[in-house]
Amino acid sequence: MKPKIAILATGGTIAGTIDSAIATTGYKAGALNIEVLLDAVPQIKEFATIIGYQISNIDSSSMSNEIQLNLAKKINKLLIEDEIDGVVVTHGTDTMEESAYFLNLTVKSDKPVVLTGAMRPATSMSADGPKNLYNAVALATNEKSKNKGVMIVMNDRILSARTATKTHTLNLDAFFSPDFGDLGYILDGKVYFYNTIEKLHTKNTPFNIDNLENLPKVDILYSYSDDGSGIAAKALFDNGTQGLVIAGSGSGNIHQNQKNILKDLMKKNLIVAVSSRIQAGQVVLSKEDEDLGFICAQDLNPQKARILLMLSLTKNNNSKKIQEYFKIY
Template sequence: MGVSAFAKPNVVILATGGTIAGEAKSELATTGYKAGSLGVDVLINAVPDLVNIANISGEQIANIDSSNMTDEIWLKLANRINTLLKDSKVDGIVITHGTDTMEETAYFLNLVVKSNKPVVLVGAMRPATAISADGPKNLYNAVALASSKEAKDKGVMIAMNDKVYSAREVTKTHTLNVETFKAPNSGEIAYIVDGKVFFNSNSIKLHTKKSPFDIKGLKALPKVDIVYTYSNDGSKVAVEAFLNSGSKGIVVAGSGAGSIHENQKNYLIELLKDKKIVVAKSSRVGSGLVPLSAEEVEQGFVSANNLNPQKARVLLMLALTKTTDPKEINKIFEQY
């Protein structure tokens, strides 16, 4: 089901490392491997059928375990994508990435890539050396997706385990299983069978060309950190430390519908009075909306909407490049 040789799209694979580029000492080992060991050429050559669906080129952006992802790599990656997609000869981008922080990178790119061409992140739950490696099939599917004309205007996507997810909605839900990525609030937007993509829905949130966030010339992102609420919460100490280290925003992984223990909340309210920081309420639950009371709106809290804490952090960082007004930031969280 490949594309005709006379009309094959041009897809660039940008490699950042991860399990898909990992090596273990045994073919049976699916843990204890070294992520980010293999280069992009090795990944491409491992899937010879890629040449049947696209003209492939590859670049190595980084080669890391994605748990070590940095803002610097994000900016480098996003700027390279924007440069490549300005070229009329480039039809789509595939990014190989570790699964630990894949959803954060995908959502960041969803907000800062300025093109309607397909951008697809892909990874693996098992290293390349495993007898049951899932990376080659995932990579094939990702290239098929990036080659699909129907994939335009969908925003940044993740292709894993024969399913396609919107970058905004997807999250990792299992430590080891290949069926780890899910979208708890919306479900997948497409599935892939033998390289053919079947779309069934789309994220309605604004993204890419309709996003106002511009990273061109940006050297760093505003510092935003996450604190967790729990019984007998003593995380005031953590907030103080983050504030002293230059944090401009805090995301609270609240309990239930975003509830914050009074020990922590009372301190945050004082900080909001002095306009020392922006505070977004998210939830540690994993899905669902976080509402604000009229009092919380007045106090200056921001609702993370239905974004999990790690994604709320991404949006708050970008929002802070535009404004520090909590009411304006609340509007941003509603739109993106």
Template sequence: MHIKKCFTAIFISSAFLSAGLVNSHAAEAPVQQQKVAKPNVVILATGGTIAGSAASNTQMTGYKAGALGIDVLLQAVPEIHKVANVKGEQISNIGSESMNNKIWLKLAKRINELLAKPDVDGIVITHGTDTLEETAYFLNLVIKSDKPVVIIGAMRPATAISADGPVNILNAVNLAASKDAKGRGVLIAMNDNINGARDVQKTNTLRVDTFQSPELGYLGYFENGRPVFYKATTRKHTIDTEFDVSNLNDLPRVDIIYSHVNDDGRMAEAAVANGAKGIVHAGTGNGSIHEAAEPALYDAAKKGIVVVRSARVPNGPTIESTAAWDKAGFVHAGTLNPQKARILLQLGLTKTNDPQKISEMFKQY
């Protein structure tokens, strides 16, 4: 108990001693938000570094993720209540490296339930950064509302002297409360940048500016705490998708196979043997496949397993080729990285296992 009290004190005081900065953001919030009824925002917590605990305020690694509950997070950033009427719920309390289908579906169903209510204007999700981009893209495909949904994390634990969680929380509430965020799909609000769920990537293991959309760019920025948009995605999302998770209890198994020198197809054989309904092949270059691995993937496709060609290269599209891969019915991932291609394939497989129809999904989403 003593440790928890000390920790809470550190989180609310030391890590937020820079409250002068936070207060300056809050003070410059649009005046009209103070004159009219404040929006209602719900924060759903899943754990992660943003709720992490370390032994000292200078420890940036080796901490316990998800040590703090949502109540402590809300107490630590009182400025959010100047922006919106905020309440919180705990969905899970894990490091996001342990995220799973069960939590995804629980989270998505709860968000859809909340956003169907007229008195809920937006959602913020606190999340670990390891799989944040995956959860964001999953929600981007299954949320059935055009109300703002914002997902955030932190690269430094809550106890750190330079914790990045507080301003991310404040910015996220500002964004979820903003009418300008409506209809833009699931958004990521970190390091004063606004990214879209489809294109965002975690690009660095340690830096606070890790979340970027390297080729296609940010959607906007926070300017003195106010969200300002400069771009919008052209791909379908949220209310325009065909995916419905309301009656799902699990998702089809899809495995990612990372190609390399001396690849021999055994991982593809293992995926098939273990019940995979789909395979994402993270190939070299433009999704190239080692000649020794081709037979196993051809065999998988003949068995009705959908194979998606993606690339281990961090940027650029995986496009059609003149090789036998196209004749085998392999789907091309476009600009989706392997982990996001896996999500779209999982959801696609809840509708069909026809490679041509799934290929059309990859062109739309």
């Protein structure tokens, strides 16, 4: 009997259209529904019985906490209650890494969950969406894909949701894991793994979103030369922000003007995690900053650090305990 795979569509370039076969920009993302996507790749039925669901149909630059929560809840229901063998999510590439990492922390199953998308719209003569979807279903049906955490498949690469990031605005080969590398590769529908992730994920995280309708407000601020007086941090805090992620320079350095304001806001219970605007390498905090309560994001980029900080704040607002989450997940 073939495995049963659920494909959940959220929109994005893979569902994008434009009135030109040669155009790869200027298209409308999320224009096609899931039935059209599935009809374009009938070969996936060789791997599995397919069930499709339309979760949203948006440009992923407009992804929201609400959609991510709904997506995670739907996946958990399908995998735990409805005996689905694996899930594929079609997603826009702009925020794919954020949704993938969110699912990596909130899906409570060791069955495969794979995100894929496209860099070129469905109407392009060089559309990459069909092959990416084919590969994603091949991966979701592979027995070795269990307990690997949530994965991303783009341009034949298999990447971990924990480490993958978009590194090019337009190229087909746009996703990499700068420090970690690929989990594996797909060739003509055959799956090859040659790496594994040691960070805990899915069933081994404490983040249960079943009863959550919203998430703590967490924002990201950039640090740069001649950074201002901290007006942005103050404004966000006054508007209800509970946590901030700072995209620091170098190994997580923060302009002194910004840092002074952050120290004052932290005394008022603002939680601050320090990441880096650099794509590769570890953040390093001084002993003084650690003692003040700054949280080291380790090797998580700012957008993923925001995801983990949001979920951490659903558990507690103790910076030392949250720091442990950043070490483990």
